[in-house]
Amino acid sequence: MSDLNGRRAAVKDPLVDASGASPAARNSAPAAAGARGAASRASAASGHAAAASRRAAASHVACPIVAPAGDALPDDARSHASAARQDSPQNKLPRMGIAFAIAAAIFLVDALTTLDIAIAVLYVVVVLIVAPICSRRSMLAVCCALMALTVIAFVMSHSDIDMVPPIGRCIVSLAAIGISGFLTLKNIAATDVLREHVALLDLxxxxxxxxxxxxxxxxxxxxxxxxxxxxxxxxxxxxxxxxxxxxxxxxxxxxxxxxxxxxxxxxxxxxxxxxxxxxxxxxxxxxxxxxxxxxxxxxxxxxxxxxxxxxEIEIQRQQQEIRAAIDAIPAMVWVSSTDGRPVFVNQRWSELGLPLEQIGENWHTLVHPDDLPQMKSDWSHALATGAPFENESRMRGGDGAYRWVLLRATPLTDDDGHIVRWYGVTVDIEERKRAAEALARSESFLAEAETLSETGSIGFSVPRFEMFWSKQAFRIFGYPDTVEPSLRAMLARVHPDDHARVSALMKAAGASSADTDRDIEAEFRLTMPGGAVKQVHLVAHAVDAGHEASEFRGALMDVTEARNVQDALHRSLAELAHVTRVTMLGELSASIAHEVSQPIAAIMTNGDAGMRWLDRDEPQLNEVRAALSNMLRDAQRAGGIVQRIRTLAKKSAPNRAPFDLNALIDESALLIQREIGIHAIELDLQLTDDGLTIIGDRVQLQQVVINLMMNAIQAMAAIAGQPRRLTVRSSFSQDDGARVDVVDSGPGIAEADLQRLFQPFFTTRVEGMGMGLSICRSIVESHGGKIRACSEPGCGATISFVLPNSTREEKREPVAVGHT
Missing domain, CATH: 3.30.450.20 (PAS domain)
Structure with a gap:
């Protein structure tokens, strides 16, 4: 700008004086007559030439900037600018020709005339004409040539004795040429510098x-x-x-x-x-x-x-997006200086109830008084060492309640390792804290529950069989906590008699690793180092663990005591069932005696007839043989009755074998035939034509059928004025099981009594013990069946039980594997 302003000053300098004359010209004295007048005129001409030279130089300087003539410039400046615009290379030769012609004309006039004036001063015009197209060296040569022409013309035109005036005029001319040449050279130098500056500006x-x-x-x-x-x-x-x-x-x-x-x-x-x-x-x-x-x-x-x-707009947009993202983070983000003073917090901090601009100086007021000392200590240690900061404290929210938060911060360092900023985040961990406390309580409760129930948690992955045991599982297996859980350690404790079955079970679980719906259930024995034997029950369910693998997670229960209690209970139930059967036989003693007395009476009759046939004069051996055959038949009939009674009364271990359920119902009906007759019962046996072969203990199931039929007879004993009908029906259930329905036409069972009908010691009879139906339920359920009762008051009652068919019987084994 200073250069440009300098050039503009150069443009204005020749325009200051409107007349166009230089100060020297304005101050020149009036010319006298003779030589003094000529010298005076020559000096004035030189002054005009110098001013014109300066104007031309100024026009050259202003040319690159003010190319077109502008109304803002004075007229003479515009004219010089126009002249300068003509100094282009294509105008160089005409300009030189004009200058040469003028110089020649001046020389001829000066040399061939005797005018008493300084004609050579006009060479200044030649200097001005060639100034725009000449370099400094060329201009110096032109000035020297013009001075030489002036001297030559002086010599040629003056031979007078009085040479003082001509010499004065010659000196004035030479001075005018020299001064104008000097000023022109100076202007050319200044113009070259300015042109270089303008060229630089143009670049x-x-x-x-x-x-x-x-x-x-x-x-x-x-x-x-x-x-x-x-x-x-x-x-x-x-x-x-x-x-x-x-x-x-x-x-x-x-x-x-x-x-x-x-x-x-x-x-x-x-x-x-x-x-x-x-x-x-x-x-x-x-x-x-x-x-x-x-x-x-x-x-x-x-x-x-x-x-x-x-x-900048994109950066601003990104900064706004980053700020919006930081504000949207579900955590309180903050930045602090090297001295630990917060310099930035995101919008989430406003949830604490303080204006964002006040949090920097008052953050410590938000921390619970009990947690503040430890937080300050941790923060001071981080600032002093540059280590990452982490602390859990309670902070007060906008509602005044304190919540647990996790504070973490990491330093940002420069290339020299000096910390320049700390970037931190504060996360609300109240729910996580509560969840952790609840989990700790749950784990404590689970551990106590496992200890009290003698149940351990166990899990293993397949097919690699990486195992997990809870503490109670370690105690069940008899291993210290330092032992690594493994399948080998588990199988080492399995009883030798169960080892093959448990190994096959685990192998099958590993082979079906892709089946996440697989459940396993196993009951086996463990042999402890001291020789003690435990009975355990393993239940596990497969879950998908990803990466083409699955896990089984389940429970390992020590059922030793439960099995001992269960065995004792079974023994007690067997004793009770035996007592019940004996009691029932006592109730059926009249019927039993009637059934036995009939074949005995027939034996006596046939024996008496045989004796009479032998006492004849001619014994009738054929008749005797027939009588003996009848005696054997009746004896076998009586023996069968006695055998069945003995079987019911005998105390023996359960024996499950296939038998026909319809035949058992027929035999049971024969045993209560007298009771049916005494109470005038109409017995209707509706037995399916298809065989109902089941697997079970015949004695126990016959006890169930007789008990249900006797209960029905006793329920109808008090009714009068209407038929007493007992219907026993056998059929196939919807799931292809064997179903037996015992239907009576008695008064029915009250709705409240139906809920307690199969409970022990519940009875509606004054003389009853309330154990019959409870024992029936235990026997049916031990055979894998179900028993239920339904009734409408005044319309009788129906008691039904369903047992698995022999083709669908699922034996209750110590080890079981199944799918759900």
Missing amino acids: TSDALIVYDMKRRIRFWNSGAHALYGVSAEQALGRSPHEVLQTAFPLPLADMLAELRRTGRWEGELTQTCRDGRELIVASRWTLQRDLQDKPLAVLVTNNDITQRRRM
């Missing part, structure tokens, strides 16, 4: 534009051409805002007012290139004033900041 990448106060472009550098795509020829003389379609951030009048007031204006403008692209430029305007402080021109410097502005 800059910034757009430099100069326009006058009528907003007409006077200068347009190559940077502007490259930036906007508009050449100098297209821009000069036009309004810059018209050429660039400038969009102003403020009214243009306000911007120009500020420019006139301060001399400068800076801001960002949106301008349009020739190809239609919009640019954002950083524009700086500088106002140039003349010596009278009047505005002369405006220098505009524009820098393309489109990419930078777009990047």
Whole structure:
């Protein structure tokens, strides 16, 4: 700007004096007659030549900037600018010809005439003509040649004795030529420097534009051409805002007012290139004033900041997105300086009830008093050592309640390892804390429950069989906690008699690793180091563990005591069932006696008849043989009755074997035949034609059938005036099991009594013990069946039981494996 302002000063210097004369010319004394007059005129001509030289130099300096004539410049400056524009290379030869012609004419006039004037002073015009096209060396040669011509013309034209006046005129001419040449050389040197500066300005990448106060472009550098795509020829003389379609951030009048007031204006403008692209430029305007402080021109410097502005906008957008993301994080993010003072907190901190700008100085007031000392200690240690910070404390929320939070922070260091920032996050862990406490309580309860119930947790992956045991499982297996759980350690404790079955079970579990619906259930024995034997029950369910593997998770129960109690219970139930059967036989003694007495009476009758046939004069052996056959048949019949009674009364271990359920119902009906007759019961046996073969203990199931039929007979004993009907029906159930229904026409069972009908010691009879139906339920369920009762008051009752068919019988084994 200083160079440009200097050039503008150079433009204005010759315009200060409107007359165009130099101070030396204005101060020259009036010329006298003779030589003094000639010298005076020569001096004036030299002064005019010097002023003209300065104006020409000034016009050359201003030429690159104020190429077109502008109304802002004086007329003589515009004329010199026009003259300067003609000094182009194509005008060089004509200019030299004109200068040569004028020089020759001056020489001829000066040499061939005897005019008493300093004609050689006119050589100054030649100097001025060739000045724009000559270098410094060429100009020096021209001046020397012109001085030589002056001397030659002087010698040729003056041979008088009185040589003083001509010599004076010659000296004046030589001085005029020398002075004008010297000034011209000085102007050429200054012009070359200024042209170099202007060329440098033209090389800059910034757009430099100069326009006058009528907003007409006077200068347009190559940077502007490259930036906007508009050449100098297209821009000069036009309004810059018209050429660039400038969009102003403020009214243009306000911007120009500020420019006139301060001399400068800076801001960002949106301008349009020739190809239609919009640019954002950083524009700086500088106002140039003349010596009278009047505005002369405006220098505009524009820098393309489109990419930078777009990047700033993108960075700002990203910063906003990052800030929004940080604010959206379900945690309290914070940044602190190297001394630990918070310098940034995200929006989540507002949930604590303090304005965000106050948290930096008052964060410690949010911490629970009991937790604050430890937090300060941990934070001070982190600041002193640079180690990551972590602390769990309670902080007060906006509702005044304290919640557990986890604070973590990591330092950011520079290249030298010095900490420049701490970045931290505070996470609400109240729910996690409560969950952890609940989990700890649950684990404690589980451990106590496992200990009390003698049940351990066990899990293993397949097919690798990586195992997990709980503490109770270690105790069940008899291993210390230091032993690594493994299948080998488990099988080492399995009883030898169960080892093969348990190994096969685990092998089958490993083979079906892809089946996540598989359940396993096993009951086996363990042999302890001291020789003690435990009975354990393993139940596990397969779950998907990913990566083409699965896990079995389950429980290992020590059922030794339970099995001992169960065995004792079974023995007690067997004793009770035997007592019940004996009691039932006592109740059926009359029927039994009647059944036995019939074949005995027949035996006696047949024996008496046989004796009579033998006492005849001619024994009738055939009749005797027939009587004996009848006796044997009746004896076998009586023996069968006695055998069945003995079987019912005999105390023996359960013996399960296949038998026909329909045949058992027929035999049971025979045993209570007398009771049916005494109570006038109509017995209706509706037995299925298809065989009902089941697997079970015949004696126990016959006890069930007889007990149900006797209960039905006793229920109908008190009714009168209506038929007493007992129906025993056998059929197949919906699941293909064997079903037996015992239906009576008695008064029925009350709804409240149905819920307790199969409970021990519950009875509706005064003389009953209440054990019959309870024992029936135990026997049926021990055979894998179900028993139930239904009744409508006044319409009788139905008691039904269902047993597995022989083809679908599932034996209750010590080890069982199944699918769900």
